[in-house]
Structure formats: C-alpha cells, structure tokens
Amino acid sequence: MKDYRQxxxxxxxxxxxxxxxxxxxxxxxxxFDGESPLxxxxxxxxxxxxxxxxxxxxxxxHIFVKDSKLxxxxxxxxxxxxxxxxxxxxxxAPKTFRRSSGITLNSCSLEHADETFWSCKDxxxxxxxxxxxxxxxxxxxxxxxxxxxxxxxxxxxxxxATIRNSVLNSKDAFWNTENVTVINCKIVGEYLGWNSKxxxxxxxxxxxxxxxxxxxxxxxxxxxxxDSTLTLEYCENIDxxxxxxxxxxxxxxxxxxxxxxxxxxxxxxxxxxTDQLQIVKK
Numbered sequence: 619m620k621d622y623r624q625x626x627x628x629x630x631x632x633x634x635x636x637x638x639x640x641x642x643x644x645x646x647x648x649x650f651d652g653e654s655p656l657x658x659x660x661x662x663x664x665x666x667x668x669x670x671x672x673x674x675x676x677x678x679x680h681i682f683v684k685d686s687k688l689x690x691x692x693x694x695x696x697x698x699x700x701x702x703x704x705x706x707x708x709x710x711a712p713k714t715f716r717r718s719s720g721i722t723l724n725s726c727s728l729e730h731a732d733e734t735f736w737s738c739k740d741x742x743x744x745x746x747x748x749x750x751x752x753x754x755x756x757x758x759x760x761x762x763x764x765x766x767x768x769x770x771x772x773x774x775x776x777x778x779a780t781i782r783n784s785v786l787n788s789k790d791a792f793w794n795t796e797n798v799t800v801i802n803c804k805i806v807g808e809y810l811g812w813n814s815k816x817x818x819x820x821x822x823x824x825x826x827x828x829x830x831x832x833x834x835x836x837x838x839x840x841x842x843x844x845d846s847t848l849t850l851e852y853c854e855n856i857d858x859x860x861x862x863x864x865x866x867x868x869x870x871x872x873x874x875x876x877x878x879x880x881x882x883x884x885x886x887x888x889x890x891x892t893d894q895l896q897i898v899k900k
Contacts (some may be wrong), residue, residue: 622663630655649674675699683707688714690730709734712750731769770807773798792817811836836873850875852890876900 650670660679701720731750760779772791810829831851838858856873866882872894
C-alpha cells in the first residue's frame with residue numbers, strides 16, 4: 619500500500635528482529651532462530667513468508683497475512699493480538715491464537731491445532747481444516763463455515779457461536795457452551811454437549827455415545843441421531859424433531875421430543891420428574 623515501507627525478501631534472526639514495526643508490506647521473508655520477530659507491530663501486510671520460531675506475532679494490531687506459513691516450531695505464534703486476517707496460510711504450529719480478538723481465517727490449514735484459539739473472541743473461520751484437541755476453548759462470538767475438524771473437546775466453554783456446513787470428528791464437543799447454533803453439519807463423537815445451555819442443531823447428522831445430555835435448552839430441528847445411544851439424559855427444556863429412529867434415549871427430564879421411533883426408551887429409577895416431558899411419535 620502507498621506510504622508503506624517495503625520489505626522484499628531477507629532472512630531475520632535474533633530476538634525481536636523487527637520489533638514494533640509499523641506500516642509495512644513484507645514479502646518473501648524468512649523469520650527463524652529468534653523469538654518474537656514482530657512483537658508489538660501494527661498495520662502490516664505479509665505475503666509469501668515463513669515464520670520458523672516462537673511468538674512471531676504477539677501484541678500486534680491490524681495484520682494481514684497471505685500465502686504464508688507458521689512452521690511447527692513457531693509455537694504459540696499469535697497471542698494478545700487484535701484484528702488479524704489470514705488467507706491461504708499453513709499454520710502448522712500448536713497453541714496458535716490465545717487471548718486475541720478480531721480474527722479471520724480464510725482457506726487455511728492447521729495441521730497441529732492442539733490448544734489453538736483459547737480465550738479468543740470475534741472470530742470468523744471459513745474453508746479451514748484443522749487437526750488437534752481443545753480447539754476454540756473458552757471463545758466467544760464465533761462464525762464458522764465449511765470447517766473440517768479432527769480433534770477432541772471442540773469449543774469447550776464457548777459462547778455465542780454459529781457453525782455451518784462443517785464436519786466435526788470430536789469427542790466431547792460443545793461441553794459447557796452457551797448460545798451455540800450448528801447448521802447443516804455432521805458430528806461424530808462421544809458425550810456431545812454436556813452441561814450446555816441453549817444448544818441448537820438444525821439439519822444435522824449426529825453420532826454419539828451418551829451424547830446430548832445435561833443440557834438446558836436443547837433444540838433439534840430436522841436432525842438425525844445416527845448410531846446415537848443413551849441420549850438426552852437429564853436434558854431440560856427439550857424441543858426436538860428427530861427424523862430417524864434413535865437407538866436409545868435415557869431419562870430426559872422436560873420438553874417435547876418428536877421422533878420417528880426409538881428402539882429403547884429408558885425411564886428408570888434414576889430419572890428425574892418427567893411430568894413436563896412429552897414424547898410424540900411422528
């Protein structure tokens with residue numbers, strides 16, 4: 619951009635190699651063998667560059683990154699940063715994004731996404747593939763579209779999220795969440811959604827073991843519970859429309875469950891009061 623400092627090529631080593639850089643366009647640069655090369659920087663455009671050491675973008679503001687890579691050794695790469703957009707990037711390092719806000723990822727891959735996106739807010743993710751456990755723990759204000767995740771404990775403690783057109787292979791996903799809506803997705807895992815509030819699934823296919831339990835305000839709209847067993851235990855305020863036969867439902871508490879059929883409905887001595895529960899066969 620006009621009035622931007624131009625940095626074309628070059629290899630940068632040593633701690634804080636370009637500390638507090640402001641208003642610059644960086645192309646084809648390599649950052650290695652030195653922590654925090656761009657710490658406290660702002661108003662940067664970064665293209666076709668590679669980061670190979672820890673903490674490359676801490677405490678940064680207004681950053682755009684395209685066609686670039688955070689290598690596995692660039693661990694804990696982006697913390698305490700505000701307003702960052704990344705497009706067509708490979709983020710191979712774990713623990714990327716922590717206590718940051720205003721994050722947009724488009725067409726990116728995260729091969730080692732363990733403990734990534736912790737305590738972040740105002741996140742937009744599109745056309746992204748990630749592999750790693752504890753993705754997006756304690757995050758708020760999230761919009762996700764066309765996301766593929768292979769990793770357990772997704773979105774633990776998350777609030778105010780919408781996930782669309784995605785595939786989640788994730789044991790214990792959506793635990794302790796609040797105000798989360800999942801649309802046109804496939805979820806495969808175990809113990810889905812426990813201890814959550816206002817959790818909605820629309821046009822989803824869900825496979826789980828003891829999934830969708832201990833939820834206050836569970837809504838299922840035109841959903842399949844394929845290969846799901848012992849579901850809905852101690853759920854309150856259920857509004858469910860299930861379009862296939864469920865293998866087993868155990869001790870739901872209150873609300874309305876509309877379904878094609880259930881092979882085993884378990885209401886045993888451990889059930890809570892069910893006078894506010896309706897089960898309707900369609």
